Amino acid sequence: MTTYPVFEPLDIQQGTSLSCKVFSGRLFFCPIHIHPEYEMVFISQGGVSSIIGENQHKLSQHHLLLIGPNLPHAFSNLDDGNYFTSRYIHVKELVLETLFRQFQELYRLEGVIDWFKRGALFSLKTKQVELYEQIYQQKDEQRLLAFLRFLLSLAQQVPIRYLRHAYHQDSSQRVQNIICAINDNHNAPLTLTQMASQMNMSVSTFTRHFKKIFGVSYIEYLIGQKVDKACHLLSSSSLTITHIAWEAGFTSLSQFNKQFKQHAGVSPRLYREIRGWSKTLHQKKENTTDKTEWDIGDHC
Template sequence: MKTIKEITPLKSNAPFVILKHKNAKFDYSIHYHNEFELNLITNFKGKRIVGDSIEECESVDLTLLGPELKHIWKSNEIISTANVITIQFQEHFLASKTLDYTIFKDIRALLELSKRGISIQNPTKNKIAKKISKLKDPDHFDSFLLFLEILHDLSKSEDKKVLSSAASNNYSQKRESRRITIVTKYIENNYDKQIKLTTLAEMINMSESAFSHYFKKRTGQSFIKYLLDHRLSIVTKLLSETNIPINEISYMTGFITLSNFNRSFKKKHGVSPKQYRINYINHLEE
């Protein structure tokens, strides 16, 4: 169950790289890399694991994955006829100042969201698949413009489904303000303990009501929901990458009772922690 870091063939002087595989075998290990990845798979039957998400795929699967987000596809077929087009690119494929321009704000938000993995649904999926098939050498200016058009279309689409419950813990959120960083870092370092809203509010000199409003505005979640999601993201990592007993994982991640732990996990993932671990191992070994 070890996760491997992939070194991609993307060159520093290229905006992106296109990789194509016919009759893909999907025989690689679960992995991650430092680059963003737009992945189009056609004629596929199998499963996809992205972060803590495990899903059966449709015959055409289109995903956008952020840096350091572990992922793998597993085919159900002995002889695969699936075709894969993978586009990998770095966050700074546009200069940092360029991404700050107003016209790129939606693409910037898309890339931020992709840190949790995004599955693209129809009708956008079919539209983007046609454009991806037309992409050629990234050294051609027309190809670069088409790539930007693809990202723009994805950023405007409502056919996006977020996959994983939390972004990779390894990925630093550079654009967070100082105050929200103080709070989120405290949560990351103390999620195994009981954290009171009062404590966090006092840390940044706010009343509880003002803090609640500020936190939700900055993160899009209430403090309680954010803390729960962070704990559950640690839980899924421990379930998938270690053999630590489930009751110990519950204690290690700050849940007061085992029943509350099981209930919260099942509400989030649709299965018990025990079944999630079994499913994860089975999917990797198939």
């Protein structure tokens, strides 16, 4: 299946550095996406299927994922009918770098930051599981301190493996510049030539860099943005699928159905059913404003 990473804006509460959520259930679908925040995902029960960077993985109990800024990732249930629980944390993009640069005592964070950017998989020991769960039990500054204690403990361990084959130190800033340009022109997307010019690159150089970073071409990425808009409309409105196809910018219903399934792995109709199930599970009201948000666990 061809995948097109889409940009997901996260909503970390004002005045906080990180957000903690828990998801428990048997059915979960999260299409491949990116965001500039750091993410940690801990499987405390059962298992889940994931795509991180260029690789697909099955995650089991006590596995911990470190997912860096703008590293494409996706999750879905294993279709085994078993219950699973995931505890995950989003951290604002500059928090770790600021702490590392300002406090010499936190020098070990440099290695942890590198693990995030590469994408790393760990298997937590009992003591580390306790430290991770303490993050959820704290609030405000005590939560941040518990988070740091966990990271410094993790820094003494070695990852099971890295999840990203092609890693470049400057890729995060390149991605940020490209995403900003795409978001600034989302109503009228720039052509390939215009985007290359804005990035001060030739078309061939930009095409090569974009493909290396995102794993798809610029045109394929723009298609992913259309599908992203369709996902939002499917999950938050009662518009017909035909109407949604036109609103998202597709020129025909057959084109929409084909490209949506290539991107999301399911048909638009099934996607709407899955999202409707998720809302029912978490008792979201139908008239509640709902942006495209796949981290649907409960805030802690």
